[in-house]
Amino acid sequence: MQETKTDNDFDLIIIGGGLAGASLACALRNIAHENTPLKIAVVEAFALDSDAQPSYDDRTVALSYGSRCIFDGMGLWRSLSPYAQPIDTIHISDRGHFGVTRLTKEQEGVDALGYVLENRSIGQQLYATMLDDAVKNISLFCPAQLAGLQQDEHGVSVELVVDGEIKQLKGKLLVAADGNNSQVMKLLAIGNSRQDYQQSALITNITPGKKHNNVAYERFTDSGPLAFLPMTENRCSVVWTLGTQQAEELCALDEKDFIARLQERFGYRLGQIKKVGSRHVYPLFLQSATQMVQGRVALIGNAAHSVHPVAGQGFNLALRDIALLSELLVDSLSAGDDLSRPEVLQVLLQEYVSQREQDIKRVYRFTDTLVKTFSNSISPIGHLRSISLQLVDIVPDIKHQLALQSMGLTLGSSTRLTRLNRGLSL
Numbered sequence: 238m239q240e241t242k243t244d245n246d247f248d249l250i251i252i253g254g255g256l257a258g259a260s261l262a263c264a265l266r267n268i269a270h271e272n273t274p275l276k277i278a279v280v281e282a283f284a285l286d287s288d289a290q291p292s293y294d295d296r297t298v299a300l301s302y303g304s305r306c307i308f309d310g311m312g313l314w315r316s317l318s319p320y321a322q323p324i325d326t327i328h329i330s331d332r333g334h335f336g337v338t339r340l341t342k343e344q345e346g347v348d349a350l351g352y353v354l355e356n357r358s359i360g361q362q363l364y365a366t367m368l369d370d371a372v373k374n375i376s377l378f379c380p381a382q383l384a385g386l387q388q389d390e391h392g393v394s395v396e397l398v399v400d401g402e403i404k405q406l407k408g409k410l411l412v413a414a415d416g417n418n419s420q421v422m423k424l425l426a427i428g429n430s431r432q433d434y435q436q437s438a439l440i441t442n443i444t445p446g447k448k449h450n451n452v453a454y455e456r457f458t459d460s461g462p463l464a465f466l467p468m469t470e471n472r473c474s475v476v477w478t479l480g481t482q483q484a485e486e487l488c489a490l491d492e493k494d495f496i497a498r499l500q501e502r503f504g505y506r507l508g509q510i511k512k513v514g515s516r517h518v519y520p521l522f523l524q525s526a527t528q529m530v531q532g533r534v535a536l537i538g539n540a541a542h543s544v545h546p547v548a549g550q551g552f553n554l555a556l557r558d559i560a561l562l563s564e565l566l567v568d569s570l571s572a573g574d575d576l577s578r579p580e581v582l583q584v585l586l587q588e589y590v591s592q593r594e595q596d597i598k599r600v601y602r603f604t605d606t607l608v609k610t611f612s613n614s615i616s617p618i619g620h621l622r623s624i625s626l627q628l629v630d631i632v633p634d635i636k637h638q639l640a641l642q643s644m645g646l647t648l649g650s651s652t653r654l655t656r657l658n659r660g661l662s663l
């Protein structure tokens with residue numbers, strides 16, 4: 238490793254400028270210790286407006302109340318909120334069975350149970366922040382692909398392909414935020430365990446005949462869950478879980494036939510569906526990296542864990558990775574720690590792994606149980622789940638626990654509640 242400092246020397250290199258990587262960079266914008274900025278490089282393969290950009294596509298995310306607090310703490314909620322539609326009520330039902338439960342913002346004493354935003358809008362705000370003239374410590378390499386990665390006890394070194402040329406960057410810490418097909422993990426031979434659900438999510442936006450009144454509908458059907466989430470301009474984001482072949486078939490239908498099939502599954506709570514946007518299909522799986530850290534490398538977001546979108550938990554989980562990792566980094570810098578010292582980084586990253594474990598495992602269990610319980614057409618299970626939905630509705634404590642999980646506020650007793658989790662700045 239070279240000792241001399243160059244413009245290509247960074248404290249932190251983030252591979253992947255998708256939802257997770259860009260959020261981490263923004264959380265750490267203008268962070269400095271004794272006037273020395275924390276130098277950050279963000280490496281992203283696709284331009285923000287490219288059709289191939291896989292993170293900022295036609296999807297929406299349901300942000301939990303807890304994630305809104307994290308964005309508040311980062312000082313980003315003010316720029317995101319004009320694009321956010323609040324969720325005042327979550328209505329959970331089971332098609333063909335009597336159980337229904339409602340979670341409301343009034344019962345939970347919050348402004349909103351969550352918010353729905355388009356991925357593209359989040360991307361635009363995150364990129365505007367990273368590229369803002371007032372932000373001095375972030376260098377964005379985009380489009381640029383990761384081609385090589387080496388690390389030793391003193392630092393990491395990456396080779397990028399930028400405009401067909403090889404460029405080398407050096408850093409003290411590297412964060413893999415390059416999604417569930419992570420090149421960083423391949424280069425470091427980090428494995429993952431993967432459970433394929435043999436299901437896909439068909440996503441689209443629709444305009445309903447009636448006002449959505451900020452209600453999010455989660456409807457469990459014998460083929461899988463169907464969510465209608467309230468969006469701006471009285472649109473609804475639809476996430477429809479189906480067998481993969483069925484999802485492809487429905488995606489290929491003409492608009493009239495597609496609306497008829499969707500209406501038949503969802504019913505008429507929102508009136509007649511008037512318009513439908515473009516449709517896309519995503520395969521669904523539960524994936525978990527075998528290591529969250531290796532040497533000077535830490536994983537966040539989908540690289541570390543991908544979950545079924547049934548309860549809208551994936552990006553919310555990533556934001557909690559980010560809240561912890563950024564706090565550990567800031568506290569370490571404030572204490573005057575030198576991140577190039579291997580023992581300093583090792584302590585920091587071990588803390589990251591141990592503090593994230595419980596929350597991640599609980600989200601795996603929560604989503605996996607929902608998928609398996611509510612994607613089943615066997616009759617006794619159907620009766621059981623309608624009874625459980627009724628129980629949730631009449632037993633306030635169970636309902637409150639479900640609401641807390643949906644709002645991203647149950648982190649587990651051994652999980653540190655960071656400043657960002659509490660809506661406070663770093």
Ligand SMILES: Cc1cc2nc3c(=O)[nH]c(=O)nc-3n(C[C@H](O)[C@H](O)[C@H](O)COP(=O)(O)OP(=O)(O)OC[C@H]3O[C@@H](n4cnc5c(N)ncnc54)[C@H](O)[C@@H]3O)c2cc1C
Pocket residue numbers: 252253254255256257258280281282283290291292293296297298299300381382383414415416417418419420421438440476519537538539540546548549550551552553554555
């Ligand atoms: C249908 C569906 C609905 C969802 N709904 C919700 C929801 O309501 N709420 C919620 O919280 N979550 C939801 N999620 C999950 C959410 O989309 C993910 O958690 C989120 O995208 C994770 O972001 P990420 O940045 O970790 O990964 P990604 O979004 O996959 O981004 C990875 C980035 O890394 C870049 N990259 C990859 N390889 C390289 C390389 N070699 N070099 C440089 N850059 C590279 C990619 O171009 C991309 O920009 C949903 C997911 C699906 C599939």
